[in-house]
Amino acid sequence: MQEECVSLQLCVSVLGALESVVRRCVGPEGGSVLMVLDCMCAHTKSTGDGSKSFVLLLAALLRGIQESASMHHKTTLSDPALPNLANRLLAVGLKQLDDIITHKITPYAMLHCRHHSNKLDDRIVDLLVSGYISGRVGIGQADSLRRVLCEFYNTIQKDQITAEKISFIHSHFTFLHTTVTGRPIGCSEVIEGLVVPRDWSVWTELEGPLRALVLYESVGSLFDTGDLSISIQEDWFQRAESIVKQKLAQLLQLQVNVVLSSVKQPDIVLEWARMNCISLLECVESEQLDFFCHVSAIETLSHPGQQITKLKYCRRLQLGGHRCAHLGLFSHMHTLVLCAPAPGLLDQIVSVSQGVFAMLQHLSQSYTSNCHLGDQCQDLWSGVVRAGLVIPAGGVFELLLHYFLLNNSGCDSESGKILAKALLSVPRALYSLNHRRFLKIQTRFLDNLKLWEKTAAEESERPGLDLELCYGEGLSLESVCGKQQLVVSVLQCLHRLLCVGGILKTRSAVHAKIHSEEEDVADDEV
Numbered sequence: 001m002q003e004e005c006v007s008l009q010l011c012v013s014v015l016g017a018l019e020s021v022v023r024r025c026v027g028p029e030g031g032s033v034l035m036v037l038d039c040m041c042a043h044t045k046s047t048g049d050g051s052k053s054f055v056l057l058l059a060a061l062l063r064g065i066q067e068s069a070s071m072h073h074k075t076t077l078s079d080p081a082l083p084n085l086a087n088r089l090l091a092v093g094l095k096q097l098d099d100i101i102t103h104k105i106t107p108y109a110m111l112h113c114r115h116h117s118n119k120l121d122d123r124i125v126d127l128l129v130s131g132y133i134s135g136r137v138g139i140g141q142a143d144s145l146r147r148v149l150c151e152f153y154n155t156i157q158k159d160q161i162t163a164e165k166i167s168f169i170h171s172h173f174t175f176l177h178t179t180v181t182g183r184p185i186g187c188s189e190v191i192e193g194l195v196v197p198r199d200w201s202v203w204t205e206l207e208g209p210l211r212a213l214v215l216y217e218s219v220g221s222l223f224d225t226g227d228l229s230i231s232i233q234e235d236w237f238q239r240a241e242s243i244v245k246q247k248l249a250q251l252l253q254l255q256v257n258v259v260l261s262s263v264k265q266p267d268i269v270l271e272w273a274r275m276n277c278i279s280l281l282e283c284v285e286s287e288q289l290d291f292f293c294h295v296s297a298i299e300t301l302s303h304p305g306q307q308i309t310k311l312k313y314c315r316r317l318q319l320g321g322h323r324c325a326h327l328g329l330f331s332h333m334h335t336l337v338l339c340a341p342a343p344g345l346l347d348q349i350v351s352v353s354q355g356v357f358a359m360l361q362h363l364s365q366s367y368t369s370n371c372h373l374g375d376q377c378q379d380l381w382s383g384v385v386r387a388g389l390v391i392p393a394g395g396v397f398e399l400l401l402h403y404f405l406l407n408n409s410g411c412d413s414e415s416g417k418i419l420a421k422a423l424l425s426v427p428r429a430l431y432s433l434n435h436r437r438f439l440k441i442q443t444r445f446l447d448n449l450k451l452w453e454k455t456a457a458e459e460s461e462r463p464g465l466d467l468e469l470c471y472g473e474g475l476s477l478e479s480v481c482g483k484q485q486l487v488v489s490v491l492q493c494l495h496r497l498l499c500v501g502g503i504l505k506t507r508s509a510v511h512a513k514i515h516s517e518e519e520d521v522a523d524d525e526v
Contacts, residue, residue, distance in 0.1 A: 039493035043486065048358025049132065049479070050486040053426050057490045060422035061089070065498070068418060086498035088415040093491035096411045101484050104404045105397065109480055110388035117385075119475060124381040124390065126150050128363070129356055131393035131476035136352045137185075144186040145349065149356055152190045152336045159332060162380040163364045170361040173354050175291040176336060179346055180320040183339040188349075192328065193312070194295075195335040196288065199323040200316060201265075202273040202280040208313040208328065212258040213251065213306060214289055214298075219244055219269050248272045258314050262286045279314055281325050295331050359482060363389060366481035393478040395427025399445050401487070419491075 040054045065085060113120055120127070129146050137145055156176070157165045169176060178195045180187070248269065259265075259273065259280045273280040296309040312328035319337065338353060340346035367384050384390060391397050405411060405420035424442070431438035 035496060036493060039489065039496065043489035044355075045358075046489075047362045047479075047482045047485050048355040048360075049362075049482050050489075052135070053486055054490055054493075056425045056429055057422055057486070058493060060425035061418065061490065061494050062497075064418040064422050065494075068414065083499045085415065085418075086495045088412050089419060090491050090495045092405075092411060092415050092419060093488045096408065096416075097484065097487060099410075100401065100404050100408060101480065105391070105400050105480065106388035108388075108400060109391045110386065112392065113385045113388065113390065116475065120385060124385060124477070125153055125360070127475060127477040128360065128390065128479070129153075131478045132356050132359055133352055134393070134476060136355075137349065141185045141349075144184075144188065145352065148188040148190060148336070148338075149353055152334060153357075155190055155192075155332070156334045157332050163368055166357065166360050166364050170357045172291055173357060175288050176334075177350070177353065178319065178324065178335060178337055179350060180322075180337060180339045181343055181346055182320055182341060185338075185340055185345075185349060187339040189337050191317075191326070191335045191337055192333075193335065194292065194327045194329060194333055195317060195319070195337070196281065196284055196325040196327065197322070198281060198284055198325055200279055200325055201282045202270055202278065203316055204277045204279050206257050206277075206279060206314060208311060210257040210311040210314060211255055212260055212309050212311050212314075212327075213254065213256045214293060214309065215259060215261040215265075215306060216263070216286060216289065218263055218265055219247065244268060245272075252276060254308060256308070258311060260284055260289060260292070262289050292327070295333055296329055359479060362482055362485075363479045366479075389480050390477040391480050391483075393476045395430055397478070397480065397483045398423040398426045399442065400449075403446060403449055419487075423487075 036055075036058065040051055043054060044051045065082065068085065069082060126146070129149050130142070133142050133145055133149075153165075153169070157168060160168065175194075178197050244266070245268070257278060259269075259278060261280070261282045262284050264282050265280070270280060272278075293307055293309070298307050298309050310330065312330055313326075314328070315326040317324045317326040320339075336353070338346065338349050340349050363384065364380060367380065367387060367389055370387075391400075402420045402423045405416045405423075408416060427442070428435075428438055431441070
């Protein structure tokens with residue numbers, strides 16, 4: 001298998017661009033940058049998508065407003081015309097945008113999906129994942145990552161409703177994946193069961209099914225020894241050890257084969273496990289144990305620190321240079337193993353993978369919150385397609401919205417033109433290496449759109465419109481609601497930037513100073 005390599009020249013050029021940005025933001029003058037980052041992170045957390053497009057669109061809007069202000073000889077934020085323009089732009093995003101998407105863009109998306117129904121059947125997730133990761137990882141890495149993410153989605157919780165499965169993966173992704181450094185991304189795989197990134201403290205080959213005891217405390221602290229006093233009884237330690245042995249003997253009556261503990265257990269417990277052929281796993285994160293109990297058929301014992309469940313098997317698994325514990329559950333549970341040659345690239349792969357399910361979660365929620373009550377027995381992805389909630393990736397949404405904003409009589413003329421022009425920054429960036437190609441694509445796209453509308457107006461039934469033929473790079477999809485939220489989030493951030501009255505520079509925490517002054521005033525009044 002071919003190893004992925006990182007271009008040094010590419011790294012230098014990317015870091016050089018980031019360095020030039022950071023230099024302008026160092027010191028007190030960079031306060032607005034923090035505001036932008038806060039807005040961008042909030043949007044990305046909500047939709048799982050659009051961080052780069054957020055910056056491109058916001059920058060293009062600011063340039064458009066600057067050009068408009070220069071034409072009217074308004075160049076500072078103190079001019080009331082600029083906040084007024086920001087208000088009008090936000091009004092477009094909150095009022096006209098939804099109407100344009102519902103009555104203009106969504107019908108195009110529906111027609112496109114109907115035209116390509118043979119390509120879309122049972123491939124919606126695959127095409128959405130492909131569209132999401134294509135701009136986030138290298139071309140050679142995207143196909144391997146897409147394959148393993150789709151396999152993970154298809155294998156986990158097969159018996160669960162689609163929307164619930166997506167929500168489950170999105171909420172518990174931290175516990176459903178593990179990482180391996182030093183191996184190609186193509187080595188990423190899906191493993192049945194749960195993988196815990198800890199090696200067994202005591203390991204014994206066992207045949208399933210097994211009974212596993214879950215502990216959140218040391219065995220010595222699970223039982224009451226209040227009748228013993230250190231200050232009175234000199235042999236307290238010996239008697240305490242004797243009590244622990246008695247309690248361990250009682251645990252054997254539970255026919256336990258495996259012990260999973262969130263804490264380090266005393267040596268006597270390890271020895272007890274070895275003597276009785278019991279596998280012991282220590283120092284598992286409490287949150288991971290909670291998740292294990294959540295997805296297992298748990299039997300709670302009389303003491304709150306003990307729970308018992310059944311396992312299909314327990315194994316020792318070698319991942320890269322580390323040994324892990326491998327637990328087989330009776331539920332349809334799998335672990336996503338993500339690999340990358342270097343730690344930095346691995347972090348990127350994990351972030352992209354988590355973002356995929358955040359994007360699917362946002363799309364799923366958008367559909368379920370807007371669908372009719374009778375449609376909720378309906379297959380999620382079939383409903384998403386029929387509702388026109390997906391569209392070909394690669395700038396199609398931006399070009400469509402650009403066209404309809406310029407031809408929308410109900411939209412404010414100046415703000416509509418500024419937003420329409422700014423939207424082209426996204427597809428223009430996709431073809432930054434070939435500006436002539438972008439102009440050719442844009443011209444052909446808009447000409448075909450005008451011709452289609454003219455033909456549709458004359459005929460009783462609208463013909464199909466093959467949107468992705470304008471790009472010719474293979475079919476992949478993106479979320480319409482995610483794109484709509486991107487535009488709204490950028491306009492809200494723009495509004496905050498242009499309507500802020502000023503930035504106060506202080507050396508100490510403002511809230512603490514105000515609180516102190518209020519106390520002084522209260523003391524004077526007394």
